Amino acid sequence: MSAAAGLPLALTIGEPAGIGPDLTLAVWRRRVELDVPAFYLIGDADFLGSRARALGLDVPFAIVAPEQAGAAFERALPVAPLGMAVTAAPAPPGAPRRACGPSPPPRCRRAWSG
Numbered sequence: 001m002s003a004a005a006g007l008p009l010a011l012t013i014g015e016p017a018g019i020g021p022d023l024t025l026a027v028w029r030r031r032v033e034l035d036v037p038a039f040y041l042i043g044d045a046d047f048l049g050s051r052a053r054a055l056g057l058d059v060p061f062a063i064v065a066p067e068q069a070g071a072a073f074e075r076a077l078p079v080a081p082l083g084m085a086v087t088a089a090p091a092p093p094g095a096p097r098r099a100c101g102p103s104p105p106p107r108c109r110r111a112w113s114g
Helices: 020-029 045-055 066-072 106-113
Strands: 009-012 039-043 061-063 077-081
Touching (some): 009 020, 020 039, 020 045, 020 077, 039 045, 039 066, 066 077
Parallel strands (some): 009 039, 039 077
C-alpha cells in the first residue's frame, strides 16, 4: 500500500454553476450512510455556504490545509481555500455564466457539432 492511500481525496469546485458543488454538499451530508472516505474541497467556502443555503442544506465548513482535512471530515466539510473568490456566486445551479469563461469550451463545441 502506498503512503498516499490513507490521505483524503482532493476535489475541485469545478464549474460553479454546475452540479459539482451540489453533489459535494449532498455526499458530505450522507457520508456516514454511504461510508464515504474522507475528502476535502479546494474552493471558496463563502460560495459553498451560499450554495448550501440555496439548497436548504445545513453544512458546517472547516477551513483547512490539505494535511488537516482528514481530522476535520467527521465534523465539517473540509475546504482548502482556493485563494480567490468564486465569481459565479450568484449563478443559479445549471446556468453557467460567461464571466466564468466560455461555456462550453471550444473543444466541446467542436465535439458536439461533429
